[in-house]
Amino acid sequence: MRRVSKIAVAGIASAALALTATACGSTSADKAKEDAAPSGSSSAQSGVKVGIAYDVGGRGDHSFNDSAARGVDKAKAEFGGDVKELTAKTTDTEADRVDRLTQLAEAGYNPVVGIGYAYANSMKSVAAKFPAVTFGIVDSVVDAKNVDNIVFTEEQGSYLGGVAAALKTKKDHVGFIGGVDVPLIKKFEAGYVQGVHDTNPKIKVDVQYLSHGSDTSGFASPDKGKAAAQGMLDNGADVIYSAAGSSGSGAIEAVNGSKGAWAIGVDSDQYNQVSLAKYKSSILTSVVKNVDVGVYDLVKSIHDKKPLVGTNAYSLAKNGVSLSTSGGFIADIQPKIDAAKAKIVDGSIKVKTTP
Incomplete structure (x- = not known):
């Protein structure tokens, strides 16, 4: 795992607060895409429980979400465990996003990762309620002690x-x-x-x-x-x-x-x-855009019991792009x-x- 240097990205943070575009709430959970290992398996018991809330399009979009999925897949193959995946709808509300992140945290998933900037507001709210859970957000910055802000140039x-x-x-x-x-x-x-x-x-x-x-x-x-x-x-x-x-x-x-x-x-x-x-x-x-690297780094940090938090930037110099x-x-x-x-x-x- 590589720990990337912290930088200030207030501009991205302020931009994200005004935006919406990622996830799939509990109101549509039955229709969400999921891929969970059997909870009783030995790998689930010994590995990391990862909760992923994808952006619109989800796994299989051939682009942004698939890059994140590669990081999840690599981590699961290396550490074992249980992965639950939910996918965004274009009609999501802020309540949907809050419910989705809350579902994952309440179910014991750690880390809980939001793939996309639209999770900024909802993650700030939910992260405060679950201080023992490490959250991750891609493409935005959330000011919370238990959030890994994964950003790119x-x-x-x-x-x-x-x-x-x-x-x-x-x-x-x-x-x-x-x-x-x-x-x-x-x-x-x-x-x-x-x-x-x-x-x-x-x-x-x-x-x-x-x-x-x-x-x-x-x-x-x-x-x-x-x-x-x-x-x-x-x-x-x-x-x-x-x-x-x-x-x-x-x-x-x-x-x-x-x-x-x-x-x-x-x-x-x-x-x-x-x-x-x-x-x-x-x-x-x-x-x-190597979203997979950022997601993998976060999961590995949880596995190693050294959670990544703060703002971690993946730049051209670091092969983040x-x-x-x-x-x-x-x-x-x-x-x-x-x-x-x-x-x-x-x-x-x-x-x-x-x-």
Whole structure:
């Protein structure tokens, strides 16, 4: 396990307090996705009981949630134990999120991990009621003594995606599709646009968000992703980066139908996603966000009886974010990408977190 240095991320915290978008409450628990080991098994008795509340789309979204799931799977394989998984609905209320986290804590799960920024308010409330339980939240910061805030420098990975897009476009026209226009996704946009324009300021960048405010359907609507990407392709873009959860699969499908166009995936290495295999010839690269590392680190810390708490940041320098090389499509431009990465790591390039 690696303990990552604490940083101040008040901006993310304040942004998260105004947002909603993750989880599945007790009111719909019977319909939630679950994967629990038999409670009477020897592995359940000797291992760690992990409660996971996924973002919209859940396990199988080929993106953000699947990255978290890999961390859970690794921890379960290594330590044994019991895992319970619940999945968000786009219609969730704050009460749903509070009920969900409370369910897991009352059932003895420790840690209880919220995958997504929308758990910020509910986790602050529930964590105070269960001081003996360690909670984890991805993509936000909760001011509580028993919470591990797992955050990433999404803008840095997205900057490298922008460099790749700028070097691969043949039309000097690229696009960005965001799931929901919230501060977290704005970080992806900001880094990507800066990477494009630092490489070639003449390139046009189209930006479109699939939903707004508390409407989180933009993270789980492949049809919306496909329509948005098709509109950009029709408008002349030939490289499209989507930070939109499972909606990104629709964008990738649209790009695959346009000869010479490229898609850039997000969170997971989408070239290697089995369900996207028929489109992988069009997946230039993916901006990988290693949520699995953060989740695994938290579970291991509980197993080791040294719970991680506070704010733990996973940066480009720490390989918390990266650019995938699967398919070999960026091999010809890798030296320029590596040069940009080195400048970000040494501080020569300061990547913006807002557009």
